Amino acid sequence: MTKRRWSVATYDGNLSGNAVGSVAPTHSITSASDLREINVAVQQSPASSSHSSTPPVRRILDDPDLVAATTRKSSACPACRKQKIKCIMENAMPPCKRCAQRGLLCSPSKSLQGLMKDQTRWNSRMKRHFNRLQVALNEARAALSLPPVLVMDEIDTADEEAKVRETDILSDDALDTVEGTLAPDSLASAPMHSLYEVTTLRSINETNRANDTANAQSDMQSRGLVVDPDFITRGVITIAEAEQLAKLYLGRLDHFFYGHLQHYLDFASIRKTSTLLALTVCTVASFHDPLGSELYDKLSRELRNLASSLMFRPRLGINEIKALCMSCYWLADMSWMMSALVARKAVSMQYHTKHLDQPDTDREDFCCSQMWLLIYLSNEQISMLQGVPQSGVSPNYVNWERHMASPFATEADLRLVSHIAMLLIISRVRELFGLDTRKKFPSIHVPHLRExxxxxxxxxxxxxxxxxxxxxxxxxxFPSEAVKLHWHFSxxxxxxxxxxxxxxxxxxxxxxxxxxxxxxxxxxxxxxxxxxxxxxxxxxxxxxxxxxxxxxxxxxxxxxxxxxxxxxxxxxxxxxxxxxxxxxxxxxxxxxxxxxxxxxxxxxxxxxxxxxxxxxxxxxxxxxxxxxxxxxxxxxxxxxxxxxxxxxxxxxxxxxxxxxxxxxxxxxxxxxxxxxxxxxxxxxx
Structure with missing residues (x-):
C-alpha cells in the first residue's frame, strides 16, 4: 500500500475529527498534486458526504479567507528544496548563500499567497494611477469647456464585443436605403421591400428603427454628434475666439436664420450638443466679422472636411440638419453641395412625412417640419439662381398652411412661410417655361407670364x-423689407x-x-x-x-x-x-x-x-x-x-x-x- 503524504493525512484527520468545527490544519496546501490527493481522500472519506453536497476542497478554494489561512509560505529556492536543506537568504532576497557559493541560478518560486499579495498590490497601484489620470483629464476638459469623462461601472465585455461585431456585420452589408416606410408592406409597396424579402438586409432597417425607438423623442432636440478631439482641441482656433464668434452669431446673425439657436446660451452649450453645429456657427460668424478673414479660411476648411465625413453616416441629429441648412443659407461657395446632402439626409429620416403630419404632432416633429421648409427654401433658391432643375425637395411635399396651423408656430415661422409661398409660385414658372435660355420665349406663353x-x-x-x-x-x-425685395426680384x-x-x-x-x-x-x-x-x-x-x-x-x-x-x-x-x-x-x-x-x-x-x-x-x-x-x-x-x-x-x-x-x-x-x-x-x- 502506498504511503500517504503528511498533508493528506493531516487534512483527512481534521475532517474526520471535527464534523462541524472550523478547518484548522497544521500545514497548508502547497501544490496541485496536494489538492488532487486531498480531493481523492475526501471523496473516499465516509464523513464527507454527510455535511454538504459541495466538496470541502471546493468550499475552501471559494473562500479567500480559508485559502489565505491554509496556504504555506515557501521561500526556499528550488535547489535547496531539492536537497531538503535550509535556504538562507540575506534580506529575504535571492541568491541564497548556497547558490551564491556554487554559482547556481537562484529563483525562488512564489507561493499562492505571495502571488495573491503581488496581484493585490498591483491592482491597488493601477487604481490610484487611473484615478490620478482621470482627475487630470477632467481638469483639462473643464478648461476647454468640455464635459467630464465619467467612470463607467463594470460591464459585460463579452456582450459589448458581440454587439460591436454585430454592428460591423450590419454596416458592411447595409444598403444605401431610406429608413422607415410610408405604408405597411403590400403588393403596392416600394420595390425595396422585395429586396428585403429575398435577402437578410431587412434586419438592417429594423435594427435602425429599434435603436431609434430606444431613444426618447424628447431627446431629439439635444441629440447630436460630438467629435473628440474637435476643432478647438486640435487648435484650429482658440476657445476665446470661438466664444467671441458664437456671441456674434447668437446676438445678431441667428435672428436672420429665424432664431433656431436662441435656446443656446453660449458656445459651450452648443459645443456639448453637436460639433458640426458649433463649427458652423463659428464659420458663419467669422464670415461676417471684419477681422475674421483668416479664421474663415481655417474654419471653412474644417467645415468641408467634417461635412464630408457625414456623407455615409446613416443618421444625423436635428442639430446636424440645422448646421447644414445654415451652410446653405449663408455660405455661397458650398451651398450647392450642402443643399443636396441635407435634402438626402432629411428624406432618409422621414422629415417630409413629419411635415405633412402637421399640425397634429409634438414640438420635436414640428422642429423637423421647420427644417424641412428650410431645406426646400435652400434647394429652390439655389436651383433657381443656378438655372438648373430642382435637386432635392418636390413642391408636392410642401404645405406651409399645415405648418402654420400648429400651436408651436411663431413669428419666425410666418417669415419663413412667406418666402415659401413666393417660391412655390416661382417653381411653377420654372416648370412651365423650362430652363433652356437659348430658345426664344414663345408668344403663346405670354398670357401665362402675365398670370x-x-x-x-x-x-x-x-x-x-x-x-x-x-x-x-x-x-x-428687415422681415417686411425682405418681402418687398422678394416681390421686386420675383x-x-x-x-x-x-x-x-x-x-x-x-x-x-x-x-x-x-x-x-x-x-x-x-x-x-x-x-x-x-x-x-x-x-x-x-x-x-x-x-x-x-x-x-x-x-x-x-x-x-x-x-x-x-x-x-x-x-x-x-x-x-x-x-x-x-x-x-x-x-x-x-x-x-x-x-x-x-x-x-x-x-x-x-x-x-x-x-x-x-x-x-x-x-x-x-x-x-x-x-x-x-x-x-x-x-x-x-x-x-x-x-x-x-x-x-x-x-x-x-x-x-x-x-x-x-x-x-x-x-x-x-x-x-x-x-x-x-x-x-x-x-x-x-x-x-
Whole structure:
C-alpha cells in the first residue's frame, strides 16, 4: 500500500475529527498534486458526504479567507528544496548563500499567497494611477469647456464585443436605403421591400428603427454628434475666439436664420450638443466679422472636411440638419453641395412625412417640419439662381398652411412661410417655361407670364400687411423689407424671360422684340432698378447687408449685371437710360464698400467684380459715342473697331477686356463663376 503524504493525512484527520468545527490544519496546501490527493481522500472519506453536497476542497478554494489561512509560505529556492536543506537568504532576497557559493541560478518560486499579495498590490497601484489620470483629464476638459469623462461601472465585455461585431456585420452589408416606410408592406409597396424579402438586409432597417425607438423623442432636440478631439482641441482656433464668434452669431446673425439657436446660451452649450453645429456657427460668424478673414479660411476648411465625413453616416441629429441648412443659407461657395446632402439626409429620416403630419404632432416633429421648409427654401433658391432643375425637395411635399396651423408656430415661422409661398409660385414658372435660355420665349406663353405676374402682385400685397410687425431689436424691420425685395426680384426674374434667345448688337440682327413682349421687357428693366433702389433707399436693407443670406446678394448682382448688359448689348430691343444705369451702380458700389465683413464675403466680391465690369462698360460706351461723333463729322473710313482700339489704347486698357461682356443668359447667371480665380478661396481636401 502506498504511503500517504503528511498533508493528506493531516487534512483527512481534521475532517474526520471535527464534523462541524472550523478547518484548522497544521500545514497548508502547497501544490496541485496536494489538492488532487486531498480531493481523492475526501471523496473516499465516509464523513464527507454527510455535511454538504459541495466538496470541502471546493468550499475552501471559494473562500479567500480559508485559502489565505491554509496556504504555506515557501521561500526556499528550488535547489535547496531539492536537497531538503535550509535556504538562507540575506534580506529575504535571492541568491541564497548556497547558490551564491556554487554559482547556481537562484529563483525562488512564489507561493499562492505571495502571488495573491503581488496581484493585490498591483491592482491597488493601477487604481490610484487611473484615478490620478482621470482627475487630470477632467481638469483639462473643464478648461476647454468640455464635459467630464465619467467612470463607467463594470460591464459585460463579452456582450459589448458581440454587439460591436454585430454592428460591423450590419454596416458592411447595409444598403444605401431610406429608413422607415410610408405604408405597411403590400403588393403596392416600394420595390425595396422585395429586396428585403429575398435577402437578410431587412434586419438592417429594423435594427435602425429599434435603436431609434430606444431613444426618447424628447431627446431629439439635444441629440447630436460630438467629435473628440474637435476643432478647438486640435487648435484650429482658440476657445476665446470661438466664444467671441458664437456671441456674434447668437446676438445678431441667428435672428436672420429665424432664431433656431436662441435656446443656446453660449458656445459651450452648443459645443456639448453637436460639433458640426458649433463649427458652423463659428464659420458663419467669422464670415461676417471684419477681422475674421483668416479664421474663415481655417474654419471653412474644417467645415468641408467634417461635412464630408457625414456623407455615409446613416443618421444625423436635428442639430446636424440645422448646421447644414445654415451652410446653405449663408455660405455661397458650398451651398450647392450642402443643399443636396441635407435634402438626402432629411428624406432618409422621414422629415417630409413629419411635415405633412402637421399640425397634429409634438414640438420635436414640428422642429423637423421647420427644417424641412428650410431645406426646400435652400434647394429652390439655389436651383433657381443656378438655372438648373430642382435637386432635392418636390413642391408636392410642401404645405406651409399645415405648418402654420400648429400651436408651436411663431413669428419666425410666418417669415419663413412667406418666402415659401413666393417660391412655390416661382417653381411653377420654372416648370412651365423650362430652363433652356437659348430658345426664344414663345408668344403663346405670354398670357401665362402675365398670370404669374398677377399672382406675385397678390402675394406681395398679402404678405406685406401680415409682416408689418413691431420692430425687431436685432434686425429691425428687415422681415417686411425682405418681402418687398422678394416681390421686386420675383417680378424681375419672371419678366426677364422676355430676353431669352435674343442676339446681341454684336451679332447679326435677325429681328426685333415681339410687340407682346415689349412691355414685359420694359417691366424687367423697371423692376431691376427697383431691386437696386431698395439697397440705396432702405436703411434696413443697408444695415442687413452683412447678415442676410447669400440669395439676396445674388439678387443685387443679377439686377446690376442685367442693367449693364442691356445698356451695352441689347439697346436695339428696349430703351434704357444708360447714365442712370451707371449712376445707380456707382452708388450701390459705395454702399457695398462700406460693409464691415470678412474679405471673402459676397458683398466684397460683388463690389470688386462689379467695379471692373462697370469700368469696361463705360469705356465701351465712350468709344461708341466717339465713333458716332466722327461718323457724323464725315470720317466714313474710320470703322468702329479702329476707334475702339484707339480709345482703349488712350485709356491704357486692352481691347480684350471688352469681350468679357458675353451675351445675356439670365437663367444661367452665376456671379461667382465670373470672378477671377484669386477671389475664390481654395481649400485642401
Amino acid at each position: 404669374f405676374h398677377a399672382q406675385l402682385d397678390r402675394w406681395g400685397a398679402s404678405w406685406s400687411g401680415r409682416l408689418e410687425i413691431a420692430r425687431n431689436k436685432h434686425i429691425g424691420h 417680378k424681375f426674374y419672371i419678366c426677364s424671360h422676355a430676353f431669352r434667345g435674343l442676339p446681341t448688337t454684336s451679332d447679326v440682327v435677325t429681328g426685333t422684340l415681339p410687340p407682346e413682349l415689349q412691355d414685359v421687357a420694359e417691366c424687367a428693366i423697371t423692376t431691376a432698378f427697383s431691386v437696386l433702389d431698395l439697397v440705396l433707399e432702405s436703411e434696413e436693407i443697408k444695415a442687413a447687408l452683412v447678415g442676410m443670406p447669400h440669395y439676396f446678394h445674388t439678387m443685387f448682382a443679377f439686377a446690376a449685371v442685367f442693367l449693364l448688359k442691356v445698356a451695352t448689348r441689347y439697346t436695339q430691343y428696349v430703351q434704357v437710360d444708360i447714365e442712370r444705369v451707371f449712376s445707380t451702380i456707382r452708388q450701390v458700389l459705395q454702399v457695398f464698400g462700406q460693409c464691415p465683413c470678412a474679405r471673402q464675403h459676397l458683398v466684397h466680391r460683388i463690389a470688386s467684380g462689379l467695379h471692373e465690369m462697370l469700368h469696361r462698360c463705360e469705356l465701351q460706351q465712350a468709344a461708341e459715342v466717339m465713333a458716332v461723333t466722327k461718323r457724323a463729322a464725315g470720317d466714313a473710313n474710320t470703322d468702329r473697331q479702329t476707334l475702339t482700339e484707339a480709345e482703349s489704347a488712350l485709356n491704357g486698357v486692352d481691347l480684350g477686356v471688352l469681350d468679357d461682356l458675353q451675351p445675356l443668359e439670365l437663367e444661367n447667371f452665376d456671379f461667382l463663376s465670373a470672378l477671377p480665380a484669386s477671389w475664390l478661396t481654395e481649400f485642401d481636401n
